[in-house]
Amino acid sequence: MRSKKLIIFVLVISFVFISTLSHTQKALAAEPNLYWGSRGTAVVQLQQTLNNQGYWCGNADGIFGAKTYNAVINFQRKAGITADGIVGPQTRSTLGLSSSTPSTSQVSRGGVRTMTVLATGYCPCAKCNWPFVGQPSYLGYPLKKGIVAVDPKVIPMGSRLYIEGYGAAIAADQGGAIKGNHIDLCFSNHKEASSWGMKYVKVTVY
Numbered sequence: 205m206r207s208k209k210l211i212i213f214v215l216v217i218s219f220v221f222i223s224t225l226s227h228t229q230k231a232l233a234a235e236p237n238l239y240w241g242s243r244g245t246a247v248v249q250l251q252q253t254l255n256n257q258g259y260w261c262g263n264a265d266g267i268f269g270a271k272t273y274n275a276v277i278n279f280q281r282k283a284g285i286t287a288d289g290i291v292g293p294q295t296r297s298t299l300g301l302s303s304s305t306p307s308t309s310q311v312s313r314g315g316v317r318t319m320t321v322l323a324t325g326y327c328p329c330a331k332c333n334w335p336f337v338g339q340p341s342y343l344g345y346p347l348k349k350g351i352v353a354v355d356p357k358v359i360p361m362g363s364r365l366y367i368e369g370y371g372a373a374i375a376a377d378q379g380g381a382i383k384g385n386h387i388d389l390c391f392s393n394h395k396e397a398s399s400w401g402m403k404y405v406k407v408t409v410y
């Protein structure tokens with residue numbers, strides 16, 4: 205009698221535990237995919253991000269239609285990921301969209317905008333510049349601290365920048381791997397560049 209009760213108790217507890225667990229996992233799972241026909245604030249956020257990155261999809265009205273679809277396809281093609289027009293985890297992370305940050309970029313009155321980008325580091329060394337060792341940056345400036353490689357579709361070449369944790373800089377270089385919301389910061393030597401590593405930072409574009 206007693207052991208029967210205990211078994212039931214254990215069963216109930218484990219059932220509660222398992223269902224709580226699966227519920228938590230569901231909550232932690234990635235945001236639902238966005239595709240043609242999706243609506244809501246997640247679509248507004250997607251549209252704003254696409255517009256800010258130069259993939260114009262019209263007013264951010266929260267309705268995923270033809271314009272948004274085309275913008276997503278264009279972005280996916282440029283980014284070299286599967287161009288299916290569906291915003292799943294890969295497209296989301298390549299775009300820099302995340303569920304915790306409601307907006308990655310905002311335009312202020314003066315035309316100054318701030319955005320969150322992934323920043324990596326490089327230096328003038330052979331390892332960092334293979335096969336263009338010894339060449340100046342895209343705009344002709346010598347490679348040194350303050351020179352930043354950008355995707356010109358996201359940040360226009362020649363823009364003055366302020367990068368959190370790095371300082372004032374100029375968008376004067378480009379790189380094959382620098383696409384979308386990704387910038388590459390030039391440091392004076394390889395040690396400094398590698399100790400920067402890879403981080404998300406706030407950039408102000410003037």
Ligand SMILES: [Zn+2]
Nearest residue numbers: 327329332394
């Ligand atoms: Zn280097």
